[in-house]
Amino acid sequence: MRLRVNGRDEEYPDVKTAADLLSALDVMRERVAVMVNGDVVRRALLAETPLHEGDTVEVITMVGGG
């Protein structure tokens, strides 16, 4: 399905849930927090959060800051 991830529209075949997306992006679950369509996803529910065509996903991590 087509998803907007971190501002970019891409095709993600084989992705059904937020957890699937993190695997597809090769991103470690322990290092990120996820929003789908503006809603923060509880980490424990990543595998139970379905994604739909056209969803906007933000994958957020820790970076340097003061």
Added chain:
Amino acid sequence: MAETKLSPAKGDKLVLGGHAFSSRLLVGTGKYATFDLMVEALEASGCEVVTVALRRVDLDARKRGEKNLLDYLDTSKYTILPNTAGCFNKEDAIRVCRLARELEIGDMVKLEVLSEQKTLLPDPIETLEAAKVLVKEGFTVLAYTSDDPIMARKLEDAGAAAVMPLGSPIGSGLGILNPNNIAIILEQANVPIIVDAGVGTASDVCVAMELGVEGVLLNTGIAGAKDPVSMARAMRQACEAGRLAH
């Protein structure tokens, strides 16, 4: 010299959100020339709490195999304090804190809501309104604010676990511009007061601690120094000296 109502805890620890820290220096992870330098500087500072910002994963960088902060920062060694840097309104700050919660590194957050990019001065209204919501949602809020004693009191009344008045604007290195205001804040405070922002060099840290603050948070002062590792070491000593002198 204003007297603080807070008496040093046993072993003189900085107590924040139920955690007791021996180091009263909180150091940022931004603006270092390299991650290796950051690791060395943090070690030299003796800090136990480090701040981080939250941003989108750089997916292109990942594809290129580039390393990022978490490849260098030992998250088992430090207490991570996520900030809401980059937020200019309460809604964004609240959202960032809810995201930070899902990183499962604890409920402590540095609330920072800025008014404008030019001066980087905090927006007092947005900060206070965000603090009220976040406290209700169970966060341990360390609230970054101006050196206005009235705002400091309002943030404390709103339930902030610590109030963090600036010494001077972020990154300015101007030190403690209004020690009298910091003294007034200390006199009335019932929560830890931590000077955050504007610290330029070691003596600024010492001055802040001598006034009686519970801790000092800084980033540019170390990361922007010619020799960050030496400056970190200097600030560690300055922090201890100021505490002893107080």
